[in-house]
Amino acid sequence: MHTIEHTDTAPNTALNTEQSDHVSPLQQARNLKLPSKSDMLRRAPSVENFWHQNSQLFEQAWTEWETIQTELPVLDDSLFDPTLRDAVTQAWKTPETEMAVKDLWQEILPGVYQGQFFDPTQLSQLRRYLQAVADANIPIRPPYGIALNRNGAMLDARSTGYIAAPHFQAFYHELMNRYMRPIARLLFADVYGYDTQTFGFSIQYQPTGDTSLQLHTDASAVTININLNLIDEPFTGSEVDFVDRHLGQSKQAIFEPGMAIIHRGNVPHAAHPITSGTRTNMVLWLYGDNMQVPRGVGLHSDIDANQRWTVPHSQPDRFAPF
Ligand SMILES: O=C(O)CCC(=O)C(=O)O
Numbered sequence: 001m002h003t004i005e006h007t008d009t010a011p012n013t014a015l016n017t018e019q020s021d022h023v024s025p026l027q028q029a030r031n032l033k034l035p036s037k038s039d040m041l042r043r044a045p046s047v048e049n050f051w052h053q054n055s056q057l058f059e060q061a062w063t064e065w066e067t068i069q070t071e072l073p074v075l076d077d078s079l080f081d082p083t084l085r086d087a088v089t090q091a092w093k094t095p096e097t098e099m100a101v102k103d104l105w106q107e108i109l110p111g112v113y114q115g116q117f118f119d120p121t122q123l124s125q126l127r128r129y130l131q132a133v134a135d136a137n138i139p140i141r142p143p144y145g146i147a148l149n150r151n152g153a154m155l156d157a158r159s160t161g162y163i164a165a166p167h168f169q170a171f172y173h174e175l176m177n178r179y180m181r182p183i184a185r186l187l188f189a190d191v192y193g194y195d196t197q198t199f200g201f202s203i204q205y206q207p208t209g210d211t212s213l214q215l216h217t218d219a220s221a222v223t224i225n226i227n228l229n230l231i232d233e234p235f236t237g238s239e240v241d242f243v244d245r246h247l248g249q250s251k252q253a254i255f256e257p258g259m260a261i262i263h264r265g266n267v268p269h270a271a272h273p274i275t276s277g278t279r280t281n282m283v284l285w286l287y288g289d290n291m292q293v294p295r296g297v298g299l300h301s302d303i304d305a306n307q308r309w310t311v312p313h314s315q316p317d318r319f320a321p322f
């Protein structure tokens with residue numbers, strides 16, 4: 001099949017002739033020749049050009065793709081852990097109840113909290129959606145932050161080659177605005193004002209692919225790292241260490257389905273090699289306009305609950321950390 005039509009207009013010979021020559025954005029995107037892995041790995045300028053020059057086409061292709069998908073899983077509030085969801089819903093209505101949200105997070109090291117974020121029994125929806133994205137044959141750009149993660153994808157519109165499917169984007173915005181930002185503000189009082197800009201990517205580790213990540217910090221004010229493994233997808237190894245240089249301590253986190261770690265970007269962390277199975281995570285960042293992150297004493301130390309449960313007015317900028 002060369003063209004994809006989804007118009008309800010009555011047949012018209014002249015129009016049909018035109019349409020049979022017309023190559024839809026989805027088809028055009030699928031016809032593109034991808035940059036080679038080696039060019040991608042050495043971050044060749046031609047690779048950057050490829051993603052930039054085709055960015056509009058990709059957005060159109062994802063929109064078209066979504067309209068012709070008949071069995072795409074719905075991504076909505078049911079993905080979130082029910083206890084978290086109820087507490088968050090209540091806090092948006094009555095911000096004074098926000099402590100019920102804070103109480104769901106356990107501090108494992110200064111600046112590092114752990115909690116249940118997604119409902120493991122619902123995660124197959126998100127995973128099936130991401131699989132459909134991978135099968136769409138529209139070029140998607142893997143993240144190359146500390147290392148290239150070949151099976152990952154860029155999630156935020158600021159990044160070239162991101163998952164531009166409108167339904168996915170609506171879910172991503174809901175996650176960032178309704179969940180991540182107020183949770184980050186609750187746990188890290190001084191990030192308020194350094195949380196206007198969003199960024200995100202997914203990653204996947206397996207023994208035969210990308211296996212580990214060296215010790216590093218993130219350029220974010222706050223990062224939330226959420227595990228997307230299903231209940232029947234065990235893995236071994238792949239522990240994530242967080243390091244506190246002042247205390248001379250480190251803490252090892254072992255991800256479980258739906259579990260999240262939310263941490264200040266400046267806490268060093270590293271992922272051990274995975275020894276069996278697969279680990280799939282979603283890594284999301286918040287930072288301020290012009291990539292500002294809080295340093296030392298906060299500018300906004302007198303923020304109250306009503307201010308935390310708001311969405312900032314500032315426009316998303318176009319800068320992409322990677
Ligand atoms: O392996 C992980 O879950 C950590 C990922 C991470 O820190 C990163 O991608 O910056």
Ligand SMILES: [Fe+2]
Nearest residue numbers: 216217218269
């Ligand atoms: Fe990181």
